[in-house]
Amino acid sequence: MDFGVLGALRIATDKGPVRLDAHLQRVLLAVLLSRPNQPVATGVLQDALWGARPPKSAGKVLQVYVHRLRRALGDPERIRHDRSAYALVVHPGELDTDRFAALVDRARQAGDPAVAADLLASALALWRGRPLADLGEVPVLRADVERWAEQRLAAWEERAEAELALGRHTSIIPELGVLVDEHPLRERLRARLMLALYRSGRQAEALAVYDAGRRVLADEVGVDPGPELRDLHAAMLRADPELDPPPGARSLPGPAAPAVPAVPSLxxxxxxxxxxxxxxxxxxxxxxxxxxxxxxxxxxxxxxxxxxxxxxxxxxxxxxxxxxxxxxxxxxxxxxxxxxxxxxxxxxxxxxxxxxxxxxxxxxxxxxxxxxxxxxxxxxxxxxxxxxxxxxxxxxxxxxxxxxxxxxxxxxxxxxxxxxxxxxxxxxxxxxxxxxxxxxxxxxxxxxxxxxxxLDVLSQAEAAALLAERLGDGRASDDPGARDQLAELCGRYPLALSVMARHAATRPAVPLGEFAAELRDLGLDMLDDDDPAAGLPVVLSWSLRHLTSEQRTVFALLAIAPGPDISLPAASALTGLTTARTHKVLRALEDASLLDRRRHGRYAMHDLIRAYAATLARDLPADTRDAALGRVVDFYLHTTHAADRLINVHRRPIRLDPPAPGVEAHPLSDIPSALTWLDAEHAHLLAAQRTAAAHHRHEVVWQLAWTLSSYHFRRAHRRDNVAVWRAALDAATRLPDPVSHVRAHRRLGAAYADVGRHEEAVSHLKQALALAEHHDNRTEQAHTRNALSAACERREDYREALEHGLLSLKLYQDLDQPVREARALNYVGWYYAHLNEHDSARTYCQAALVLYGRLHDPEGEGATLDSLGYIDHHTGHHEQAIHHYREALAMFRAIGHAYAIANTLDNLGHPHSALGQHHQARAVWQEALALYREQGRDTDTNRVQHQLDQLHHTTPTT
The missing domain is CATH 3.40.50.300 (P-loop containing nucleotide triphosphate hydrolases)
Incomplete structure (x- = not known):
């Protein structure tokens, strides 16, 4: 273990270097190591740890630290307890201080300056800085630190003597200069530096070193240089021949330390x-x-x-x-x-x-x-x-x-x-x-x-250039599309690119497009080779030798985890390890360059490394793989359910089975944290549903679709919503619960309506209604009527939409479901408004607003305020319309409802334009346009772009 001690307190265990993060534990070990095999009184240890302010239970805390230290050392017998003292057992040769002393003793007994110089150099090489520098000032250790420092300086002085005797004066000047700067009052060191400089032909510098020492001694301790320095200075001034290197000075070979060869002549x-x-x-x-x-x-x-x-x-x-x-x-x-x-x-x-x-x-x-x-x-x-x-x-x-x-x-x-x-x-x-x-x-x-x-993979341009270099510019440029496709299929990974370039270069008659097709079909097998240094899978396999069994298992499991990357909490669920243990394993894989740490605490593999790891996953026991995937899918499902409960508090929750043992949902505190988590994990949640489907967890497939619905609506993930409900409908047909089947048809129909696929929308909604009526489920009938009204609205069939809306409203009132009743009231008012029956529209929407206010539902209030804004605008009350729209916007922004924000911004531009407020109209329409484009709403995008174009022609910008 190295405390920045020069190695003065380094000890090895069978498990490798000991690492202690707690400062006080390191102080404790330093004190015990400074007195190896000797009992150290608990009072001394407590004084080292806490000085004059020990905690009330210092004795018990000390016992805890000793226990942790024993565990870190991997051997309980390393620290012995006898009454009121502890002793650390240290074996011969384990401490750098012992090795240092032994080397210095051998040097002093050598009788040969060459042997002595090399032994002293080896001894001094053990030092890596000031002893215990990173522990701060520990009074109990002060004397030890000073003793070690003195031993080091003495060894340096003896080494300098040996080197000077061998004529190696030039090579020791840099290190002697540093030491003299660090210890300006050390006259013997200064004398050795002066002599080394003098013998190197640098007499003026040697004399300057003497003058600097004389000033330091006078300023700091008020004395003159000692006899050794004064005599050396005088001898230099008269160029005394005695200062010249000894005749024939050279490195004398010995059995333990050979001479330094005359390298310049070689x-x-x-x-x-x-x-x-x-x-x-x-x-x-x-x-x-x-x-x-x-x-x-x-x-x-x-x-x-x-x-x-x-x-x-x-x-x-x-x-x-x-x-x-x-x-x-x-x-x-x-x-x-x-x-x-x-x-x-x-x-x-x-x-x-x-x-x-x-x-x-x-x-x-x-x-x-x-x-x-x-x-x-x-x-x-x-x-x-x-x-x-x-x-x-x-x-x-x-x-x-x-x-x-x-x-x-x-x-x-x-x-x-x-x-x-x-x-x-x-x-x-x-x-x-x-x-x-x-x-x-x-x-x-x-x-x-x-x-x-x-190093990361090459850029697209670098990958294309590498292929061009290996294949020749002509062949690479003949089919640049195939070349670029080949580069991307290789993941721009240098060895993969080289393998494919070798395949192509040795088969010049085969078009590059064929190699790209083979690589797409065969994947990692195409990059394998009998030569162990030429195939990517074998080259990657060499990294596994340095991994523990646990690290290999985690590496393989990460490859089959759902989604493009993974967060630490999800990885903990996947592996079944504690968060701390998982973090340690992930860091080891990262240090081994098998895993990349990305922003926001996410971990990812290169596609080719992941493909290789997936081959290892196939070798794991099936129950190990299935259990890991079950845990991580449960983690995603239960966290998504918790997020859905935050962003749609009035929605009736569904019942979930308990997660796998040891799995807990990621804690979410409010709507922003829920949306942030869902945004970060969205791709993984879609992948988790596919994983659940592949493992025939039909209930989970349906539940993931359900818990994602509110989020998909708020973030306008309309196509993803279609995909998850198509999977949910397929799963629902395999479930015994008829309600799941009704809901899946209804939700899929609504999702199709959102993307403009009206025939499919109506087909599924009618199937949902027929099933609900067959099972006499009035709640599902009401929900389906409500969805049918929305689908009719998207076809601009407001009369039929109103009929379905009124039927759903009556059902909700009979069922005493105020949240759904408020929504139906707003829908009915909206349909009346589009039929130009504005008085009826205002009556229903105001009733909805009152009911939403009692329910504290900001999403519902925002939607109703948007409806009232529309009614006001179309009845000429443009100022009031702007007021309602801005209130709606504030509510939608507060809950992160991107889909509704875009709609209301679009609507807000019209009363601004009607009032001649063209600058304000342009601003809100431009913001709506950006959101529509981001959400992939092409029809809305084209309409708003046309509105902006018309506004530009009417009032050109300046």
């Missing part, structure tokens, strides 16, 4: 594989990599811009190494991009380019260990194979020493994890590292500030 490695062959697109991504390099080169003192000649100039002390991590799914083109960029910018790295395929995701079962990768790097840098250290830390330290101050590019392709990469990182800011991998490298991003570049 050819530097050029390990980049051949660049990918026709490369297209990725312009934005290449630019981001260029910008990152340019920014870092500026920070580290480089002078030539990216794209120009080789850089020169010394790096600034303390600069950060540039690490660009290219991520994305298998086959998305990470290696292509990395190699293309590396070859294009190779001239910026005159000291060499190193490359290794780490096989994190490849046909081989085992990723390359960092020890093996370092061996290849070291031998490429001129180290004899028999002189390469056996210890990983020693290898890494030697590698960093060899490339220190060099302009070297290191390409680490196909990495499995950050642990595989970290030992391969140079320590010098003059080097650049390019990492590719399918998993997001959290450790590289968090510890080393790696710039992460996540």
């Amino acid at each position: 050819p530097m490695p050029r390990q980049l594989p051949a660049p990918p062959g026709p490369f297209s697109g990725r312009i934005a991504e290449l630019a981001r990599l260029d910008q990152a390099l340019a920014a870092t080169r500026t920070d580290t003192g480089g002078t030539a811009p990216v794209g120009g000649g080789a850089a020169s100039g010394a790096p600034a002390a303390g600069g950060a190494i540039l690490i660009s991590a290219i991520g994305g799914a298998g086959g998305i083109g990470k290696t292509w991009l990395a190699l293309h960029w590396a070859h294009r910018n190779a001239h910026h790295f005159p000291d060499g380019q190193l490359f290794v395929d780490l096989h994190g995701f490849s046909p081989t079962e085992h990723p390359i260990p960092p020890e093996a990768a370092l061996f290849g790097f070291l031998t490429a840098l001129g180290v004899a194979p028999d002189r390469v250290p056996t210890d990983l830390d020693a290898k890494a330290a030697l590698f960093r020493s060899l490339v220190a101050g060099k302009r070297v590019l290191v390409v680490l392709d196909n990495a499995a994890s950050g642990d595989q990469v970290i030992p391969l990182l140079p320590g010098s800011p003059t080097c650049t590292v390019l990492v590719t991998g399918r998993r997001k490298p959290a450790a590289l991003i968090e510890r080393y500030g790696a710039r992460h570049l996540q």
